[in-house]
Amino acid sequence: MPTVSSRTSLFETIPTHVTAVCLTVCLAGLAYSQNPRWTIGMSQCNLGEPWRVQMNADIRKTAESAPEIRMVFKDAQNDALRQSAHIDEFVRAGVSLIIVSPKEAAPLTRPVQEAYRKGIPVIVLDRRVIGNQYTCFIGADNKKIGRAAGRWIAATLGGKGSVVELKGLMTSTPGQDRHRGFRDGIEGSGLKVVFEADMKWLEPNARKEMESALTRFGEIAVVYAHNDPGAHGAWVAAKAAGREKSMLFVGIDALPHEGQMYVRQGILAASFEYPTGGAEAVTTALAILNGKSVPKEVVLPSRVYTQKNVNTGGELVH
Amino acid sequence: MDIGTRHRPRLFITAAVSLLLVLLLGVMFNGEGAFFQWETHRDMLRQMSVFGILACGSTIVIVSGGIDLAVGSILALCAVVFSLLTIGLGWAAVPAVAVTALAGIACGALSGGLISRFNMQPFVATLAMMVFARGVAKLLSGGQKISTAVQDPDGTFRYVDVPRVFETLNAKTMGDNLAVVTIVMICCLVVCWALLSHMAVGRQLYAIGGNEEAARLSGILVRPVKALAYSLSGLLCAVAAMCQAAQEQQGDPETGSTYELTAIAMVVIGGTSLRGGEGSIGRTAIGILTIGYLEKILSINAVGEETRLMLTGLVIVVAVLAQHSQTNRWQSV
Numbered sequence: 001m002p003t004v005s006s007r008t009s010l011f012e013t014i015p016t017h018v019t020a021v022c023l024t025v026c027l028a029g030l031a032y033s034q035n036p037r038w039t040i041g042m043s044q045c046n047l048g049e050p051w052r053v054q055m056n057a058d059i060r061k062t063a064e065s066a067p068e069i070r071m072v073f074k075d076a077q078n079d080a081l082r083q084s085a086h087i088d089e090f091v092r093a094g095v096s097l098i099i100v101s102p103k104e105a106a107p108l109t110r111p112v113q114e115a116y117r118k119g120i121p122v123i124v125l126d127r128r129v130i131g132n133q134y135t136c137f138i139g140a141d142n143k144k145i146g147r148a149a150g151r152w153i154a155a156t157l158g159g160k161g162s163v164v165e166l167k168g169l170m171t172s173t174p175g176q177d178r179h180r181g182f183r184d185g186i187e188g189s190g191l192k193v194v195f196e197a198d199m200k201w202l203e204p205n206a207r208k209e210m211e212s213a214l215t216r217f218g219e220i221a222v223v224y225a226h227n228d229p230g231a232h233g234a235w236v237a238a239k240a241a242g243r244e245k246s247m248l249f250v251g252i253d254a255l256p257h258e259g260q261m262y263v264r265q266g267i268l269a270a271s272f273e274y275p276t277g278g279a280e281a282v283t284t285a286l287a288i289l290n291g292k293s294v295p296k297e298v299v300l301p302s303r304v305y306t307q308k309n310v311n312t313g314g315e316l317v318h
Numbered sequence: 319m320d321i322g323t324r325h326r327p328r329l330f331i332t333a334a335v336s337l338l339l340v341l342l343l344g345v346m347f348n349g350e351g352a353f354f355q356w357e358t359h360r361d362m363l364r365q366m367s368v369f370g371i372l373a374c375g376s377t378i379v380i381v382s383g384g385i386d387l388a389v390g391s392i393l394a395l396c397a398v399v400f401s402l403l404t405i406g407l408g409w410a411a412v413p414a415v416a417v418t419a420l421a422g423i424a425c426g427a428l429s430g431g432l433i434s435r436f437n438m439q440p441f442v443a444t445l446a447m448m449v450f451a452r453g454v455a456k457l458l459s460g461g462q463k464i465s466t467a468v469q470d471p472d473g474t475f476r477y478v479d480v481p482r483v484f485e486t487l488n489a490k491t492m493g494d495n496l497a498v499v500t501i502v503m504i505c506c507l508v509v510c511w512a513l514l515s516h517m518a519v520g521r522q523l524y525a526i527g528g529n530e531e532a533a534r535l536s537g538i539l540v541r542p543v544k545a546l547a548y549s550l551s552g553l554l555c556a557v558a559a560m561c562q563a564a565q566e567q568q569g570d571p572e573t574g575s576t577y578e579l580t581a582i583a584m585v586v587i588g589g590t591s592l593r594g595g596e597g598s599i600g601r602t603a604i605g606i607l608t609i610g611y612l613e614k615i616l617s618i619n620a621v622g623e624e625t626r627l628m629l630t631g632l633v634i635v636v637a638v639l640a641q642h643s644q645t646n647r648w649q650s651v
Contacts, residue, residue: 048572053461170623198623203566204365204573211361212617215352236567240490241357257475261467265477 036070038097038289040282041090045103045127046078051276054255055101055125058278066286069096080107087111091118097289099281101125109133121288125281127173132296136284138277140300142177143184145272148317149250150185152270152304153222156248160190161221164213166234168201168226174274175201178226178252194220199230206233214241222248228259228271235267254305254314263310272317273303329641333589333604336637340611349618356495358614364497366610368393368565370603371503371558372581374510375426375551377602380585381514382547383527383594384433384440388447389555390577392425394570395455396559401464401569404481411483419556425451426552430545444548448578455571464569480567487564499561503606506554511599513550523547528595583634584609589641608637 040063047053056073063071072095076083080103088111090098098115102108105128113133116122121135128137153163165182168175175198186193194217197209206225213220214237223238225231231251238244248269253259259271277300287294303314344353352358372389379386399421403414425447432443467475489498514520522543525533534540563569582592588605590597612633616626 047461050462195620197617197620200623203570204562207565208361208365208613209617211365212349212352212358212614212620215355215357215361216349216618233566236488236565240488257462257465257467257469261465261475261477 037068039070039072039093039095040285041087041093041095041098042071042073043076043083043086043090043098043100044073045076045080045083045101047075048078050255050258051253051274052101055276055278058276059099059282062279062282066282069282069286069289076103078103080104084108084111087115091115091120095120097121097123097285099123099125099285102127102129105130121285123281123284123288125277135288136294136296136298138280138284138298138300140275140277140302142174142274143181145252145274145302145317146178146181147185148181148302148304149178149224149252149270149272150182150187152185152272153224153248153250154186154189154191156269157191157221162192162194162217162219164210164217164220164223164234165193165196166199166206166209166223166225166230167196168199168230170198175226182224191221199225199233201227201230203229203233203236206230207237210234210237211241214238214243220247222250222269225249225251227251228253228255228262228268231259231268231271232262235262254303260305260310260314263305263307266307270304270306273305273314275300275302329589330598330600330604332641333587333601333608333637336587336633336640337604337608337611339636340608340615340633344611344615347615347619349615352618353615358618360490360496360500362610362614363500363503364565365613366606367497367499367503368558368562369577369580369584369609370606371506371554371561372577373584373602373606374503374506374599375554376578376581376585377588377590377597377599378510378514378523379440379547379551380582380590380592381527381594381597382523382544383530384544384547385444385582385592386426386429386548386551387441387444387578388425388429388451389551389558389581390574391448391451391455392422392552392555393559393562393574393577394572395425395451395458396422396556397563397566397573398455398459398464398569398571400556400560400563402458404483405464405466405478405569406468408478408481411481411486414483415560418560419553422552422554422556422559423549424552426549426555427545429552430548433548434541434544452571452575459569459571461571463571466567483560484564484567487561488567499565502557502561506557507599507603510550510554514599519543519546524595526594580609587634587637589638608633 042059044052044056063069074086076086083103084107098120109130112122112129116133124134124137126139167179195213199205199209223234225234228251231249235244235249251259251268251271252274254271254273262268263271284294302317304317305314309315376386396418400414400418403409403417429443429447432438433440466478466480468478469475487498491498522538525538526540526543530540562573584605585602587608588601590601
């Protein structure tokens with residue numbers, strides 16, 4: 001709003017004032033007509049990743065069936081400080097509950113703590129913050145998923161063969177956990193990792209690294225990639241060399257239109273779901289708002305999709 | 319018109335020296351003989367093709383005294399447009415290629431127009447275009463990759479075939495010895511070389527990059543020629559985008575980020591100065607090969623990420639320093 005310093009400027013700004021008042025009335029009317037009981041702020045760290053787009057879609061879909069809540073989404077565009085500002089904004093706007101999928105633990109711990117101490121319930125989704133000043137953490141276990149992938153591969157190949165591991169960004173915890181879990185899973189089997197490279201979650205990099213692996217090794221039994229685009233990139237490289245039929249491709253994430261589709265098309269032998277937790281976050285939020293107690297930590301189960309079970313909704317990973 | 323390229327053959331040779339050093343590295347660390355197989359070289363050329371096509375456009379822009387930071391984003395936008403038309407709408411190859419090319423030219427012309435008509439600094443104008451084009455790419459794609467899994471309004475997915483034009487571009491030719499995208503890159507290099515070295519407009523670009531005021535006084539239509547440079551860069555982004563989409567078999571709105579830096583690195587490793595007014599496509603070709611071989615050699619030896627980044631930075635510095643000292647020596651002779 002412009003500052004009104006004199007009578008003339010007041011007259012000059014009358015049209016602006018009228019417009020602003022009309023807009024406010026319209027917005028208020030709109031909000032009133034929807035009449036939700038609670039507003040939930042959702043702070044997403046980066047909508048540049050398909051998996052996070054899916055997370056928001058899951059939240060939106062679940063929230064649509066609950067007319068008593070209204071969702072407000074904010075995208076921090078992969079910037080931790082912007083995300084921390086978003087949480088402060090939610091607190092000032094007086095939302096009833098905050099769902100946050102943090103970019104990083106350290107910079108987001110303070111805003112989450114402050115919101116929590118002011119009595120606003122906070123659900124932390126997927127990545128953690130430091131300490132325990134939040135209402136509930138919902139996430140999956142990357143290490144467990146990596147271990148399951150390792151065991152599945154060892155069992156499928158009868159415990160022998162050479163492995164190419166295409167790693168996600170190794171400075172990120174999901175990359176590290178999917179790597180360590182996998183190595184745990186294949187330990188003791190006859191599987192040997194002959195080639196490993198950091199493809200930074202990106203398909204073109206995975207294709208590039210796989211081409212190098214293919215020229216160096218005549219026999220590759222399986223490619224384990226830390227995400228499905230990586231596994232797909234490796235498949236494209238193998239197909240170009242005419243060798244895609246002689247090896248298996250295994251990926252992680254299993255998004256409906258990505259990993260699950262690749263399995264259905266026969267490109268991947270298996271994809272391990274890394275659940276977004278979007279639906280669980282909304283149901284947990286509703287429970288909190290209705291005064292029910294919720295566990296401090298929810299570990300989401302993962303599902304494995306193979307050619308056999310992809311049309312029947314996959315199988316739970318134990 | 320003398321365009322200050324007296325030392326061009328010598329500079330070409332100096333640029334080739336850093337390439338030879340990288341090749342020597344490959345001979346020493348050959349990944350158990352992988353470096354001596356033609357497939358390694360063929361794959362390297364394939365990987366570099368998209369970057370190489372972008373570097374052609376960047377050479378033209380840099381010669382004219384400008385810089386184009388938007389190439390990665392325009393690439394993403396065009397990849398999304400191309401995929402939407404071919405996969406989503408099932409268009410035939412020719413109209414889809416034409417519309418994608420027009421989209422690229424339009425983006426380039428827009429930044430070129432801002433620079434030449436409104437005297438905006440190239441860095442600022444193309445920075446704005448870099449952000450803007452990425453936004454359009456995300457808007458058109460709805461933030462998702464445009465792949466062969468097409469979502470119907472009821473939320474279920476159905477799969478369509480990979481378009482034929484994707485298969486064609488993603489294929490290999492000449493008895494499986496060269497990727498089609500590499501042929502596309504070579505064509506781009508040849509066309510841009512002819513434009514810069516053998517056409518009037520090429521000489522005008524050098525003149526504008528060397529001294530814009532002098533070029534204006536000598537009767538060159540500076541504004542349209544500058545706008546043309548960015549439009550050509552936009553067109554080359556569209557060509558690269560089609561190659562990228564075909565290889566990824568999808569239109570990814572996130573693709574191509576930081577590609578502009580690789581393209582610029584290829585140009586400067588070739589010895590082209592960012593001050594403008596000099597440089598050549600031949601030297602950019604050397605830059606493309608130098609970066610390409612370096613990456614490939616590090617890849618076949620499965621070298622860790624830290625070492626890769628440090629070595630790439632080192633090679634850029636060494637290559638440019640070598641040429642700098644050579645130019646100085648020759649100029650003082």
